[in-house]
Each structure stands twice: as C-alpha cells, then as structure tokens.
Amino acid sequence: MDRDRILLTPGPLTTTLRTKLAMLRDWGSWDADFNALTARVRHSLLSVVQGHDSHVVVPLQGSGTFSVEAAVATVVPRDGHVLVLDNGAYCKRAARIATLMGRRCTVLPFDEAQPVDPQALAQSLSADPSISHVVLIHCETGAGVLNPLQAVADVCQQQGRGLIVDAMSSFGALEIDARRTRFDALVAASGKCLEGVPGMGFVFIRKAVLDGCAGNSASLAMDLHDQYVYMEKTGQWRFTPPTHVVAALHEAIVQFEAEGGQPARLARYTANFRALSEGMAALGLRPFLEPAIQAPIIVTYHAPAHPAYDFKRFYAAARQYGFLLYPGKLTQLETFRVGCIGAIGPNDMRQAVDAVARALTDLGIPPGRPDA
C-alpha cells in the first residue's frame, strides 16, 4: 500500500487533499451559496492578471480546449481572419479549430524548438491587412517553449489587430499583467497551475471588444458573450455548472493566494524545475530546449538512445516507483516529458529523478550513460 502516484504531467496534476475535500459537498446550481462561489472565483481570477479595469472573465464548462474554441468563436467575427503563430502541437490544434468553424485561418510556422518571432509576425501583419486576430500559445506544452507574449502583444497593438492567448499551462505561474499586456482574449483552465481539478476553463475578454462579440458564435454552448450576459444578470451559469469542480477551484485559489500568488507559485515551480534539471543531468538525460526559452512548466527530454529504451516500458517502470511521466509530442524526435507543476515541491522532484534512475536500471539502461 503506497501513497497515490504523483502526476508529472501538464494537467490533470497532483492537487492538495484540501482542494479535493472541497468536493465532498453537493451544491445547488441555482443557490445563492453557489453563485457566491462563482463570483469569488471570477473576482480572484481577474486579480491574478490585474484585469479588473480592462477585462471580464467568463468561466466555461469542459476542458481547456473547449475554452480555446469558445474564445475564437466568440471574439473573431465570422468574416474575421485568424493568424496562428505555430511552434507546436497546441498551435496546430488552434488552427484546426478556427478552420473547422469556418473562420479564415493562416498559419505562420516556426521551429518547434524556438519561440515564435515577433518580427516575422510584424511583417505578416503588414503584408496582410485582412488578418483581424492573432493566436498565440503562451507556453507551448508540446515542447515546453516559452513564447514572447509581451512582444507579440505589442506588435498586435501597434498594428491594431486582436490577440487571443492560450495561457493554459502558464496562467498562475508566469506573470501576465493585463495593465501592460494588451489581449482581446486569454484562455486558461482549472486543472493547470492554479492546481484545481480539471473540468472547466475560463476566458478573459477585453471589455472594449465585449459588446462586439454578440452573435459571433455559431455554437450556443460555447458562446462566451451569451454566457457572460446571463451570468451578469443572474449570477448563474447558463447551463449546469460542474459544481464540484468549481468548489475545488475556489479552494485551490484560496491556497494559491495564501502561498503568495503567482510569484510564489513561479518560485516553487522554478525550484521544482531546478531539482529536476540537476538530477536528470546527473543521469545523463538531455533536455530538448535551450535553457533561455524553457518555461519551468514542463520539460521535454531526449529519449535515451540505448536500444533497450521503449517509452511504454519506461513509463510503466517509473509508474511502479510512484511517478507518472508524460509522452513526448514532437513529430521528428523520440522524447518524453516531465511536468514541474502541481501541488508538489523539490523533494518530490528529487524522488522523481530517483524513480527515473531506477526505471532506467530496470530497462537495462545504465543511468549516467543512457545513450550508450
């Protein structure tokens, strides 16, 4: 009988028992108590990005991808033109979403080992005035690259285009300040760096563009403008909310604030990242990205070149020692990923490295010389 396994994944992730205990109550979705819970969550979320003056926040049922789709459907007019800055799998998904819903969509490709380039964006926008909105993934979880949000936002502002940011895996850990960084929409979810459980997303929408969003969405469920208007009027969600998930997020945010908010969370995740990096380096495992563009959220490692390596067996072995790793998502290279996020600390990361070492040994791969 061991402890629950620790999730070293980009979400769902390991949450505190206190957060999970908040789900031991049933809430009436029409009740004032639950409305107050929703209101407190929304207020706290706006505080995280200093967005009370400039933005509203609209929660939405479903996974984070539902909120990304809803943001594009709600913010981009039907005759709009979306430019997706593409340096990874989640960028490609955003482009597929925009194309499927019938929005004109152009992809600006970049190397998945590099951040997107604001200069190239500026040139694309100058060359094509029909582009109405730019989509940026803040931290591309595919490889773990940190993209230059501020510089991209500045280019969009200078050229008068809207910006939609997928901040799924950065929100709460990396600084985002709506007073300094202009975005029309920014998307995140409950089960990531706020350390809630999965089941809902939320989208910040700039007040200045909000009224113009009415009628854009061809989906009722994903119409964030409709969700917003109803919620402002009634305090309630339009359709049945995931009440237990909302309660867990509320409790997670209380702990987030008590820990010291985003700076404290970034400090802990950075400590996790360092403990992981040092330990994995000692095992001879090489990260895919240059340190300067690596967010302390999720780290992609080259798979050992040893002939005995097989991800499924490696995963199963590390799992046996109490840790869940994550498969790689690069198209050309054999990699695996390790998350640094969740209700865990540097000690857990050191134990994770130890589990990886044992797993390699079990596979017959000598830790320290995994490519031999």
Added chain:
Amino acid sequence: MDRDRILLTPGPLTTTLRTKLAMLRDWGSWDADFNALTARVRHSLLSVVQGHDSHVVVPLQGSGTFSVEAAVATVVPRDGHVLVLDNGAYCKRAARIATLMGRRCTVLPFDEAQPVDPQALAQSLSADPSISHVVLIHCETGAGVLNPLQAVADVCQQQGRGLIVDAMSSFGALEIDARRTRFDALVAASGKCLEGVPGMGFVFIRKAVLDGCAGNSASLAMDLHDQYVYMEKTGQWRFTPPTHVVAALHEAIVQFEAEGGQPARLARYTANFRALSEGMAALGLRPFLEPAIQAPIIVTYHAPAHPAYDFKRFYAAARQYGFLLYPGKLTQLETFRVGCIGAIGPNDMRQAVDAVARALTDLGIPPGRPDA
C-alpha cells in the same frame, strides 16, 4: 450545524458520500488506470440501454447541453433538416442550438402541459420529405412531461428519418431499450438519475450511422465522431477529461447496479414521487400536470395564489429548513418545481413536505389553503 441541504432540483442533485469520496484521488489522463475507468463507465452505460449490439457510447466534457449540441452537430449532416418536437423550454433550446449551428430547423409546437403527438409528427414527416432528423426531449424538465419515446421512434423508423433523443433527466430511471426503440443518438449526463456529479455528458450513437457522421461537426471540441475514433484507438479522451467527475460517475454506477439498476431506481423515484404528491396534496398544493403524463422525475406545482407568495422568499424559507427547491420554467403560469431524483428516499421527501409547510407558514400562507 445542520446536515448539508438536500437538492430537490433536476440536477445537480444530492449524491452519496461514497460517490463524492471517489473524487479524493488524482488520476493521470494518460494512465492505464484511468483508461480502464473510462472503459468500465462506457460498458456500463451501454448495458443500461441494452445497446451493446446496436450502439456505441461517446462521453463528452461539459454539461448535458454540450452533449445535446454535440449530438446534433455530429449526427445531422450540414445539409440536413431537423424537426424539433416542442413542448417546453428544453425543446426550444434544442431548436436554438440547431439553428445557430446553421442546420435547417423546423419546430412543431405542442402544449407544454401535454406530451408531443406522434400522429402530428407522422403527418409532418409525410408532408415534408426534406426532414432528415427528429429531436425529442424524453422527459421535458420544463414542466415534467413524459413524452412518448417508443411511439415517436416507431414513426421515425417507419418514415426512415433519424431520431435524436435528449434523455437527460430520464436516463437510468425510465426504461430505454435500444433493442426495441430505434434512435440515431440519445443524450444524457453524469449528474442526473445516475446520481453522479455534473461535468460530463454522453451520447449513444447508432453503429449503422456512425461512419456517416465523420466531418459533420464544425466544432472540434464537440465532434463526437472524432472523440469516438480517438477513444477507440487510444482508450483516452481527446482532450483533458474531467477525471474526478469520471471517477465519481464510475462509483455512482457501481451503486446504481448494486441497487438493482433502472427498475430499482424507478421504484425509488416513484416512491419519492408518491410521498411528495401525498404530502403536497395535504398542503393544498396542486400539480400542474395530469398524473398520466407526469414522469416521477420532477413535479411542477402551481404557486399558491395567496398574495403573500413570492418564490424567492418561499425558496429562502424552505432552504432554511434544509431543502433546495427549483423555480418554475413555464412562460404563462407562476409555478415552482420539486425534483424527486438523487440519493434520497421517501423519508427525505416527507421531510421536504414538512419544510414546505413550515416555509408557507413563515410567509403567512396557511398550509392546507394556500390559495386563500
């Protein structure tokens, strides 16, 4: 310090502690343990409708409405024509969903105090061969009417049209047998009569129409065909699943099966309904529907005609005594609703009636003569 209040609402509803305790664990969405959980839930759901031979079941993140929208988007071709049998608020919502997504949509209106009429449906279908799909709400929660699923399905089959059933508030409590009743899609959700927590829906799709569904949906998140194909291939959800909600549903289904499945659940809800009906009648409160068309799921009552009646005050008073009632949803009449579903029994319903009596007294309305 009192017990948690009991939810007499159409969902979210009161769940067992055992169901909620299943949420005290974090699951990796990529892990074999979680895949097995998903597979067991899907298998059990198919067993509820005896659908293993004829249907597949596809779970979807979000509220039940998301699954209704996904069912229409996935099953109805882009040039299809939807006929909505309308006897209430949820029918109107389905029509709005179909229209918004660009499907041609016709509404066949009925009295909200009556079931829809299969004869009228047959005439409409004969008169308009362009109608490709019919949408039926099995139990219209707006008033609580039980609609004639079998007769509607027979008409659709005879005339060769597809049928999409919203069985949100009936699934698990009322008998649905896919061997006898032909439907192309049938939709329900976790937080209703299976007594799970809210946060996911699921759609049964007839195997014979499944392949033809590819490419119908203009939404990536709601494409049930895509979700199905990916889940069959990998055992995983396409996008982050609401892991804790899935775990709670699994635990709820284990209890559902142990209780004796759908017949036992119907028997308990019927006992709840009888206890409620007898008690409310003694208080002089009159149900809106004739008994023959009243499903034992949710009951609409005429509001007391007494001048001191006000729903918000009535709600607050009943709440103080431990029970959450539900507002009415009829357009012309002042009503309120009381749910009979959830992890509660006839004793709870008798206590609920007692709370209603006390609430009326608090408002200065004499129980027994509420219209005086």
